[in-house]
Amino acid sequence: MTTTARVELSAPPVAPRARRRRGLLGLLAAPTGFLALFFLVPVLMVAAYSVGLLTLLPHDLYLSLQPWRDFFASETHVGLFWKSVRLSVVVSAVSVLLAYPIAYALALVAGRRKYTLLLVILAPFLTSYLLRVLAWRVILGDEGLIITLLRDVGVLGPEGQISWLFYSPFAVYVVLAYVWVPFVALPIFVTLDGMDRDLLEASHDLGATRWTTFLRVTLPLSVPGVVAAFVFVFIPTIGEYVTPLLVGGPNGFFFGNAIQGAILQGFDWQFGAAMAMFLVGTVTVLLVLFGRYLNVRAVAE
Amino acid sequence: MSVPNPDAAISLVDVHKRFGDVRAVDGVTLDVAEGEFLTLLGPSGCGKTTTMRMIAGFEEPDAGRILLRGHDVVGVPPNRREVNMCFQHYALFPHMNVEDNVAYGLKLRKVPKEERRRRVAEMLEVVRLEGFEKRRPGQLSGGQQQRVALARALVNRPAALLLDEPLGALDVKLRKQMQLELKRIQHELRTTFVYVTHDQEEALSMSDRIAVMNRGVIEQLGTPREVYERPATPFVADFVGVLNAIEFRADEVRAGEAVMRLGDGDRIVAPAPDGRIGGAAIVTVRPERIRVHTPDEPVVGDSRVSGTVGQVVYLGTLTQFHVELAGGRRLIAHRLSDERAASILEGDRVVLSWDRDDAAIVRD
Numbered sequence: 001m002t003t004t005a006r007v008e009l010s011a012p013p014v015a016p017r018a019r020r021r022r023g024l025l026g027l028l029a030a031p032t033g034f035l036a037l038f039f040l041v042p043v044l045m046v047a048a049y050s051v052g053l054l055t056l057l058p059h060d061l062y063l064s065l066q067p068w069r070d071f072f073a074s075e076t077h078v079g080l081f082w083k084s085v086r087l088s089v090v091v092s093a094v095s096v097l098l099a100y101p102i103a104y105a106l107a108l109v110a111g112r113r114k115y116t117l118l119l120v121i122l123a124p125f126l127t128s129y130l131l132r133v134l135a136w137r138v139i140l141g142d143e144g145l146i147i148t149l150l151r152d153v154g155v156l157g158p159e160g161q162i163s164w165l166f167y168s169p170f171a172v173y174v175v176l177a178y179v180w181v182p183f184v185a186l187p188i189f190v191t192l193d194g195m196d197r198d199l200l201e202a203s204h205d206l207g208a209t210r211w212t213t214f215l216r217v218t219l220p221l222s223v224p225g226v227v228a229a230f231v232f233v234f235i236p237t238i239g240e241y242v243t244p245l246l247v248g249g250p251n252g253f254f255f256g257n258a259i260q261g262a263i264l265q266g267f268d269w270q271f272g273a274a275m276a277m278f279l280v281g282t283v284t285v286l287l288v289l290f291g292r293y294l295n296v297r298a299v300a301e
Numbered sequence: 302m303s304v305p306n307p308d309a310a311i312s313l314v315d316v317h318k319r320f321g322d323v324r325a326v327d328g329v330t331l332d333v334a335e336g337e338f339l340t341l342l343g344p345s346g347c348g349k350t351t352t353m354r355m356i357a358g359f360e361e362p363d364a365g366r367i368l369l370r371g372h373d374v375v376g377v378p379p380n381r382r383e384v385n386m387c388f389q390h391y392a393l394f395p396h397m398n399v400e401d402n403v404a405y406g407l408k409l410r411k412v413p414k415e416e417r418r419r420r421v422a423e424m425l426e427v428v429r430l431e432g433f434e435k436r437r438p439g440q441l442s443g444g445q446q447q448r449v450a451l452a453r454a455l456v457n458r459p460a461a462l463l464l465d466e467p468l469g470a471l472d473v474k475l476r477k478q479m480q481l482e483l484k485r486i487q488h489e490l491r492t493t494f495v496y497v498t499h500d501q502e503e504a505l506s507m508s509d510r511i512a513v514m515n516r517g518v519i520e521q522l523g524t525p526r527e528v529y530e531r532p533a534t535p536f537v538a539d540f541v542g543v544l545n546a547i548e549f550r551a552d553e554v555r556a557g558e559a560v561m562r563l564g565d566g567d568r569i570v571a572p573a574p575d576g577r578i579g580g581a582a583i584v585t586v587r588p589e590r591i592r593v594h595t596p597d598e599p600v601v602g603d604s605r606v607s608g609t610v611g612q613v614v615y616l617g618t619l620t621q622f623h624v625e626l627a628g629g630r631r632l633i634a635h636r637l638s639d640e641r642a643a644s645i646l647e648g649d650r651v652v653l654s655w656d657r658d659d660a661a662i663v664r665d
Contacts, residue, residue: 198392
């Protein structure tokens with residue numbers, strides 16, 4: 001409240017609201033223009049491809065929902081969509097579960113060193129994504145750490161392999177969770193770090209043990225961070241195709257790979273665009289739902 | 302070492318607490334009676350908050366004993382101590398409504414739903430927040446949040462309520478109002494209150510007894526009147542806002558009183574019950590006890606000193622005179638703002654007088 005008052009005091013006395021608004025629009029012009037040109041226009045173009053208003057080869061204009069019908073009729077492709085949804089849900093849930101204790105320890109236990117430790121946790125982001133993913137070959141690969149270790153202790157024979165360990169959906173799950181954990185710790189850390197420590201003492205004082213305090217105070221208050229974290233992972237993961245390509249092997253083929261395949265290998269841009277638009281639509285709906293939930297939480301506080 | 306009173310709600314026996322090299326609490330012994338309103342008063346860093354946090358269980362003493370209703374609670378975690386705390390910034394749970402906030406302690410204690418509802422309703426009535434059950438803390442004003450915090454603590458019927466500068470975040474007008482409310486609630490429920498503040502006015506107006514703390518020790522423990530009128534140390538005199546403190550050297554000690562002569566017939570007389578005035582001492586006298594005479598008025602009173610009026614400050618009902626005495630001494634006198642007071646101006650010669658028993662000698 002005091003901040004608002006101060007802002008108003010320091011504002012020029014005759015600053016009309018209109019002028020301030022014009023200033024704001026000026027500031028927003030560049031990012032808005034950028035987004036319109038490089039995000040909105042391409043999305044609209046993809047949408048146009050999916051209904052035949054644009055085509056790869058010169059062609060008379062026509063409107064057709066055939067690509068959409070093809071998609072919904074293809075059990076394989078709808079199945080791949082659900083496979084990707086499952087991947088996203090599991091990876092998001094696992095990342096959040098693994099990231100929560102890290103965020104908790106940083107925010108509530110680490111004390112003064114928490115920001116340094118946060119930087120350490122974010123350090124992997126200094127290396128390229130590709131390197132971080134491929135590094136898993138050293139651990140999970142055919143001659144990797146795990147296989148070698150299991151051979152050495154005799155669990156596996158000298159030529160033994162575990163087929164599901166690498167170039168498999170399992171590898172995709174593991175690598176994606178690994179990639180996302182540090183990133184997901186951030187929003188959870190922010191909500192926990194912003195929490196009034198007196199609340200924990202108040203709960204303790206009123207008769208709660210540490211565990212009850214966690215369940216009744218800390219956890220409910222960190223829900224916005226958890227939801228944000230979940231969404232942060234879910235949305236990029238559902239369309240993921242690079243990681244399956246790198247570590248997924250023959251069975252690590254997901255919806256993103258199907259879209260990529262349709263467009264780059266099959267040259268069926270209409271069909272690929274329909275699948276892409278279906279994905280964009282799903283994500284948008286989820287964003288609106290989650291976003292509303294997040295806002296409600298924020299208002300309540 | 303003193304023996305704690307078995308009937309006391311809270312007893313501290315020679316309690317010590319260090320933080321690194323700092324002796325935050327350095328040998329505090331204190332009994333708080335059942336139903337008493339006791340204030341720990343002192344500047345920041347004097348150990349008052351640490352003392353309270355040790356009673357609540359958030360800090361453990363390095364040495365000494367803490368007893369709640371006769372039971373030693375050192376080592377008992379806060380959730381198993383029969384005291385509750387009111388936090389400076391209320392610490393209400395933002396994700397719960399008023400009712401759930403107040404019921405929090407009862408739920409944890411597995412109080413049956415019906416009784417819980419009844420006790421919450423009762424307590425909301427005591428703090429005058431009926432009808433606010435479903436509101437969230439964020440929708441309440443500071444004063445209302447304060448009341449919820451009180452209700453949330455008091456509903457558990459604690460052996461004592463600990464209040465950590467609870468009015469510090471409120472504006473002046475609301476603070477005065479809440480002071481009265483707190484007194485009323487304390488009176489109504491007869492709960493023992495331990496109140497921490499650095500505001501001497503708040504302490505004087507609300508407390509049954511005040512413990513004035515400085516550098517981890519209690520410098521004086523007494524009723525507001527005792528602390529204000531008979532400060533035990535120069536620190537207490539200064540902190541509770543005694544305006545007049547003059548260095549005192551006894552020129553004559555006779556039955557029960559000491560006299561300092563200032564020449565020209567001026568003298569300061571103060572009670573000296575033990576007849577022993579040695580070492581550094583100051584004499585204090587409250588401004589409203591000093592009479593201001595024009596030189597032509599007859600002077601009554603055991604002490605009399607003459608001086609020149611420096612500043613005149615109009616305070617409303619009272620007018621404040623800053624009077625310069627010989628030797629660079631200075632006294633402040635309050636006088637009702639009547640016509641006679643209005644006629645005394647800056648630069649006028651005046652004579653100040655007061656009765657022997659209105660002065661007090663304070664030794665270091």
